[in-house]
Amino acid sequence: MRSDARRNRDRILQVAREAFATDGLSIPLDEIARRAHLGPGTLYRHFPTKESLYEAIILDHLHDLVDRTREALTAPDPADALFTALGLVVADAEAKGEIIDALTGANVDVQSKVAARSADLRDGIALLLTRAQEQGGIRRDVGVGEVMALLGGVILAIRSRTGDPQRALTILRDGLRDPLRSQP
Structure with a gap:
């Protein structure tokens, strides 16, 4: 992909994430193009349907999540790095829940779209x-x-x-800690 096309695609994804978060999933694609300061044709070349834009956002989120999990491998405290990675997964799930619901409602098989990246995430964890x-x-x-x-x-x-997902995550973290090391 040419560098200008890559920049346009990245800009569309950024603006779409922000628009979906503030205005909901019903925002028209033409409005996303306008906010990205691009013509509708540019948006539709990259994302011919709203579902394809949703898919790209999910894959982009997952790609970022895998990268951040891999970066955590260099952290000095592996347990803290693991807990950080688990927290990132939970935050990501909170952020993209509505988009997954929309794709599922449109009969898009989300699991097959993210299978390879999910396997990478599992490997990192x-x-x-x-x-x-x-x-x-x-x-x-x-x-x-x-x-x-x-x-x-x-x-x-x-x-x-x-x-409460954050409480459930805390319980998960507490359950993973080595009970012998948790004693005073």
Whole structure:
């Protein structure tokens, strides 16, 4: 992609995220183009439908999340890095919940669209978990599958609007800590 086309695409995504957050998902694509200071044709070349724009936003979020999880691998405290990554996943789920609902309502298979990036995210969390367990901050009897299942429960709480997701995340963090290291 040419650099100007990449800049236009990135600008559209940024403006669309902001517009959806402030004005809701019903905002017209032409209004997003106007706010991005681009012609509608430029927007439609990149995103022929609103659903394609939603998909791009989700994939962009997920790509950023994977990158930030990988960056956490260099943190000095692996347990804190793991908890930061889990918090990022929860924040991301809160931010894109309405968009996922809209895609699901339009019969778009969201899971197949994000499968590869989700696997990258899981791999990053697995590496953080292993490092944190080796350092001793996280209990050793927990695997990445269990962490992802528990994280899925927190995300389900967000999607169903039951309970407090931040409290659920705190409980998840507390449950992952190594009980032997938590003692005075």
